[in-house]
Amino acid sequence: MPDIRTIGVLTSGGDAPGMNAAIRAVVRAGIFYGMKVFGIQKGYNGLIHGDFTEMTLRSVSDIIHRGGTILQTARCPEFKTEEGIQKAVDMARVFGIDAIVVIGGDGSYRGARDLSKHGLGVIGLPGTIDNDIGCTDYTIGFDTACNTVQEAIDKIRDTAYSHERCSVLEVMGRHAGYIALNVGIAGGAEVVLLPEKNYDITKDVIKPIIEGRNRGKKHYVVIVAEGVGGAIEISNAIEEKTGIESRATILGHIQRGGSPTVYDRVMASRMGVKAVELLKNNITNRIVALKDNKIVDIEINEALEMKKNIDESVVELSRILAL
Numbered sequence: 001m002p003d004i005r006t007i008g009v010l011t012s013g014g015d016a017p018g019m020n021a022a023i024r025a026v027v028r029a030g031i032f033y034g035m036k037v038f039g040i041q042k043g044y045n046g047l048i049h050g051d052f053t054e055m056t057l058r059s060v061s062d063i064i065h066r067g068g069t070i071l072q073t074a075r076c077p078e079f080k081t082e083e084g085i086q087k088a089v090d091m092a093r094v095f096g097i098d099a100i101v102v103i104g105g106d107g108s109y110r111g112a113r114d115l116s117k118h119g120l121g122v123i124g125l126p127g128t129i130d131n132d133i134g135c136t137d138y139t140i141g142f143d144t145a146c147n148t149v150q151e152a153i154d155k156i157r158d159t160a161y162s163h164e165r166c167s168v169l170e171v172m173g174r175h176a177g178y179i180a181l182n183v184g185i186a187g188g189a190e191v192v193l194l195p196e197k198n199y200d201i202t203k204d205v206i207k208p209i210i211e212g213r214n215r216g217k218k219h220y221v222v223i224v225a226e227g228v229g230g231a232i233e234i235s236n237a238i239e240e241k242t243g244i245e246s247r248a249t250i251l252g253h254i255q256r257g258g259s260p261t262v263y264d265r266v267m268a269s270r271m272g273v274k275a276v277e278l279l280k281n282n283i284t285n286r287i288v289a290l291k292d293n294k295i296v297d298i299e300i301n302e303a304l305e306m307k308k309n310i311d312e313s314v315v316e317l318s319r320i321l322a323l
Helices: 019-032 043-049 082-094 106-117 142-163 178-186 201-214 231-242 262-280 300-305 312-321
Strands: 006-011 036-040 052-054 099-104 121-126 166-171 191-193 220-225 246-250 286-291 294-299
Touching: 006 019, 006 043, 019 036, 019 099, 019 262, 036 043, 043 082, 082 106, 099 106, 099 262, 106 121, 106 300, 121 262, 121 300, 142 166, 142 178, 142 220, 142 246, 142 262, 166 178, 166 231, 178 191, 178 220, 178 312, 191 201, 201 220, 201 231, 220 231, 231 246, 262 286, 262 294, 286 300, 294 300
Parallel strands: 006 036, 006 099, 099 121, 121 286, 166 220, 166 246, 191 220
Antiparallel strands: 036 052, 286 294
């Protein structure tokens, strides 16, 4: 395989704090190793339509602290077709791009794998606040999202205490409850509801709240993952069955934004440099991941087959600490 001299970088799917740190690392490491680096705007849509900009050291100055992604992201139904994938590969070749670094989640990886099948080298970096990618213990943006939610819980708890209320917070996590579980523990929630676990409103929500009241508790926090849903209905049921005034808060997209934490900045930087070092050694079609506190790389097909299950010991920890 010829040496990889020109690379592209794009962000795809939902934005996540730390994506800019990853972009910065890819660009600076690429230039350090003598590569030409193109930033591809708006994900696969920009790849198809040639929305490329050659990146310089100056291009990524003063972005490491910014949330979102300077390259932006967009849906691209056309890329789901064979014709669209071929257009993307042809456009990359027009610009002389040998390989692309894709920052995103599982859906983005599947797109990257399609590119690899058409002869374009790819490296994937895990970027999603949900922490739900099977091949890695950590995804860029997860730590910042948890801290954003924790700050909201602390503020809501103040008013819940003042009014002796129950606060029901819905957090992101359509198919995975990692945010809910972690902030539930960190925020001292009485109840945490996860999409991975079925629940009974009386046994799993009403009962622990009543037991807490009987022990002298004056306010309560219930965390509901987005995939469970029904925060407003759960809040209404709590008030109806217990007589405790309850309020629902849906945090929504505030969880995606904000300046990334130190951990997200450092991990995104490490992963971005790892991606470029793989390409420097003419290694492609890999996913960069964190496993057992080590940065590793996994073959893309193998990575997409890997599954991630919620840690039952952490779920049990949440129950123990909620007493």
